[in-house]
Amino acid sequence: MINTQAGLFKTNQNQAIHMPKAVAFPESIKKVSVVAFGNTRIITPIDESWDECFDGPGISDDFMSAREQPGDQIREPL
Known part of the structure; x- marks a missing residue:
């Protein structure tokens, strides 16, 4: 990824x-x-x-492997 700055200018009304x-x-x-x-x-x-x-390299095998996901919640049905 490249992060840079660009200049803005007016041309006619654009x-x-x-x-x-x-x-x-x-x-x-x-x-x-x-x-x-x-x-x-x-x-x-x-x-x-x-x-x-979507055609890019994708994600690595260890993507979000250390994610701490809480357990499922038990909720009252609607």
């Missing part, structure tokens, strides 16, 4: 982002999806949003 080379999309990417959560923006290529994540 806001644009100057992507540093380290995090720039390939030239083949022409459109992106922008998801907004408050002040946070997540930018992903159209049609590739989760493909790379």
